[in-house]
Amino acid sequence: MTDPIRLSKRLIELVGCSRREAELFIEGGWVKVNGEVVEEAQTKVTDEKVELHPDAVAAAPEPVTILLHAPAGLSLEAALQLISPATLGDEHRYGIRPLKGHFLRLESSAPLQAKASGLLVFTQDWRILRKLTDDMKKIEQEYVADIDGEIAQHGLNRLNHGFTYKGKELPAVKASWQNETRLRFAMKNPAPGLLMQLCEAVGLKVVGLRRIRIGGVSMGKLAVGQWRYLSAKEKF
Structure with a gap:
């Protein structure tokens, strides 16, 4: 049984790298101790098997x-x-x-709309x-709303062109039906609560609201x- 030493020091002994390289190898997930990846350079080891991946790169992980x-x-x-x-x-x-x-x-x-x-x-x-x-006001967002109720006459046209409701000017948005109970909305930088208010203004109640896209990035197939x-x- 040997005295415990830092994993980074053991790696230096094994492969002859510098201290900084050893730390980068470990932080990058390239080092295994007894078959398990260890990412903390300060981890103490004794007689465990320490391995460096053959494709290891001594570089700081890219931001994700x-x-x-x-x-x-x-x-x-x-x-x-x-x-x-x-x-x-x-x-x-x-x-x-x-x-x-x-x-x-x-x-x-870019927080979500309330209750979305x-x-x-x-x-x-x-x-x-x-x-x-900085650029959020210029980036289009896309939401889908599950709705209940019957849309007012010319309601979809009003949503697409903007209108006044209860003395307040509501902005034009891109609105279209996905199916009989689901509306798609696309707009830039929606004010808090805007989508709920838009639906209410044309006689609809929102029972579910989900953002699926910001700019050119879609959420994709992800479960909640x-x-x-x-x-x-x-x-x-």
């Missing part, structure tokens, strides 16, 4: 952006707590390897955060509470 299908009614802080390796979408478990570092320092912008579920964005990338903060990584090809 996470797309979450959030349940309705959660704060951003509560929604963030849903994100873990266990809740990665079933169809998205290939490609990027989830690392513990991916779930640190995540920030969000759907797409929330959490990111470590300052460029994306700035895009979703699941998430996926934003791919390099997707742009807001």
Whole structure:
């Protein structure tokens, strides 16, 4: 039995790398201890088997952006707590390897409409955060609303051209039927509560509301509470 030493020090002894390289290998998820990936350089080891992946790269992990299908009614802080390796979408478990570092320092912008579920964005990338903060007024969002009731005469036309309701000017949006009980809305930077108010103004009651797209990024096939990584090809 040897005295416990830091995993990074053991890796230096095994492969002859620098201390910084050892830390980057470990943070990148390239090091296994007794067959299990360990991502903390300060982990103490003794006689365990330490292995470095043959494709290991001594580089800091790239910042990630996470797309979450959030349940309705959660704060951003509560929604963030849903994100873990266990809740990665079933169809998205290939490609990027989830690392513990991916779930640190995540920030969000573009909150959902009140009582809405759907797409929330959490990111470590300052460029994306700035895009979703500074340019949000220019980015189109898409919602689908499950509705009850019968739409007023010429109601769809009114939604698409804007109108006055209870003395308030309501903006024009892109509205269309998906089916007999579901409306699709596309608009830029909707004010809080706008979609509920628009539906009420044409005689409809919203029984469910879900955001499915922000700019050029769609939520995709995610069950409620699941998430996926934003791919390099997707742009807001």
